[in-house]
Amino acid sequence: MSNVLELVNIRKSFGSELVLNDLSLSVPEHTATVLIGASGSGKSTLLRCINLLESIDDGQIFLDGDEISDPLINVDDVRRRLGMVFQSFNLFPHKTVLENITLSPIKVQAKSKDEANTAALELLKRFDLSDKADQYPDRLSGGQQQRVAIIRSLAVNPRLLLLDEVTSALDPVLVNEVLTAVRDLKSDGMTMVLATHEMGFATQVADEVCFLESGNIIERGTADQVLHNPQNPKTKEFLKRVHQAGRL
Amino acid sequence: MSERQNSAWSPSSREIQRRQSRRAISRKQASIAAASSIFVLGTLALILVTSPGWETVKTTFFDIEYGKEVFPTVIKGLWINLQLTFIGGAAIGVIALGLALLRTTKSPALTPFRFLATAYVDIFRGAPLILIILLVGFGVPALGLKGVSSNVIFLGTVAVVLTYSAYVAEVIRSGILSIHPSQRAAARSLGLTSGQTMRFVVLPQAIRRVVPPLLNDFVSLLKDTGLVSILGVTDAVRAAQINASRTFNYTPYVVAAILFLLITIPMTRYTDRAIRQRTSAQNSEGAI
Numbered sequence: 001m002s003n004v005l006e007l008v009n010i011r012k013s014f015g016s017e018l019v020l021n022d023l024s025l026s027v028p029e030h031t032a033t034v035l036i037g038a039s040g041s042g043k044s045t046l047l048r049c050i051n052l053l054e055s056i057d058d059g060q061i062f063l064d065g066d067e068i069s070d071p072l073i074n075v076d077d078v079r080r081r082l083g084m085v086f087q088s089f090n091l092f093p094h095k096t097v098l099e100n101i102t103l104s105p106i107k108v109q110a111k112s113k114d115e116a117n118t119a120a121l122e123l124l125k126r127f128d129l130s131d132k133a134d135q136y137p138d139r140l141s142g143g144q145q146q147r148v149a150i151i152r153s154l155a156v157n158p159r160l161l162l163l164d165e166v167t168s169a170l171d172p173v174l175v176n177e178v179l180t181a182v183r184d185l186k187s188d189g190m191t192m193v194l195a196t197h198e199m200g201f202a203t204q205v206a207d208e209v210c211f212l213e214s215g216n217i218i219e220r221g222t223a224d225q226v227l228h229n230p231q232n233p234k235t236k237e238f239l240k241r242v243h244q245a246g247r248l
Numbered sequence: 249m250s251e252r253q254n255s256a257w258s259p260s261s262r263e264i265q266r267r268q269s270r271r272a273i274s275r276k277q278a279s280i281a282a283a284s285s286i287f288v289l290g291t292l293a294l295i296l297v298t299s300p301g302w303e304t305v306k307t308t309f310f311d312i313e314y315g316k317e318v319f320p321t322v323i324k325g326l327w328i329n330l331q332l333t334f335i336g337g338a339a340i341g342v343i344a345l346g347l348a349l350l351r352t353t354k355s356p357a358l359t360p361f362r363f364l365a366t367a368y369v370d371i372f373r374g375a376p377l378i379l380i381i382l383l384v385g386f387g388v389p390a391l392g393l394k395g396v397s398s399n400v401i402f403l404g405t406v407a408v409v410l411t412y413s414a415y416v417a418e419v420i421r422s423g424i425l426s427i428h429p430s431q432r433a434a435a436r437s438l439g440l441t442s443g444q445t446m447r448f449v450v451l452p453q454a455i456r457r458v459v460p461p462l463l464n465d466f467v468s469l470l471k472d473t474g475l476v477s478i479l480g481v482t483d484a485v486r487a488a489q490i491n492a493s494r495t496f497n498y499t500p501y502v503v504a505a506i507l508f509l510l511i512t513i514p515m516t517r518y519t520d521r522a523i524r525q526r527t528s529a530q531n532s533e534g535a536i
Binding site: 053083088103108 | 430431433434437438439440444449452453
């Protein structure tokens, strides 16, 4: 099994604030790596660095063996190999659901409109959103919008999918439909890195759970090890607080 | 969302009483508004007609017969203003879009152009339009360049286009900057280049947002085309001026003013409505 993503000693700071501190991580093909940790522990920044939306201060990032942290690399080419789903959906409000999904396949991958539409409609059907193809995003519920955002990132056939707290902006009833969609992707063998606050969900999909604390992974292992039998006192403390909030 | 059926419902006696109260309140408000309007407008009219010079003003500014006589020449002039507005407006749209894109680009190859665009906007937004008209109208012919028309209508239009392009560029740029960075992040993460992101994601949303302020600028443009009269273009203002100075009767000015208002008032009403619709649409957009 080869590693799709390899992070080596990543360091990133915003001004004087160190956000990622000497962080290393390997993500093998067809696995899901779940990042947990308090807000501000660096989960979102890590995902944005992988996507090259942020540049790192030191260390290396490899995607399928290519060093993508090299400043000479074409960032557009790299992003074509990655999918990203955001906490706040970020659908394009002036485009219909179908147009949101087919924009990149048509403009970036130079597919014909028919070809892109057929593929998009198939994905919509799979995620039970066929009847929403011609709607504008603001007519959809939050859960539907987020599922469209997931489809949009899948439409470019990414090697690696990055999901940044995809359920945090949703009310509890809608969370489930999005998590079901992610679970389906996992069983299809999609390689994923997720930041999440849903510990129960982490247990279900994670091949590896990483606990981030002040910019580094201080505990990692299977969901069972990290979530149910943590060794590090800080992990224990965090999980205790999550438990008190009723999120585990 | 479907309207709920309420055919079986008839208002309770309490609701009927409330409706009567509401009607009573609105009747009272209407009578206060009417009384206040009659008082204020009546006072203004009274001040006007009892002023010592009213009789002279009436004959020199509101001479209906003379107004009818000069009407054809003034409206012929207004046609020039309208042509200037539409041809100029098209040119302004293209140039302003280019300037706005140059000012928001980060491409290193375009650095000198970005600098020039900024300087251009600073100069033409900061200088009075009438000075630009005079400088272009009299300065360009003085250069004696071959192939450059010295037609005053052309030069006047160029001056107006130069100035308004700077105004409109700033409006479009503010629209571009108002699009949330997360939209750009989403587009870039899908592999779109920065140019594609601007063209397919940012600009369509930005333009939609700035349509109401642009309509405002369009109304101003129509009025400001009257300034080209100082170059000797026989537009509505100039036509009125010629007639007024011939007879020392200023009714032609009033005629020109009324003609401008007949066009600009419906346009501003339409603009206000567009702004209102835009605002309510934004409010319903919620978190996005």
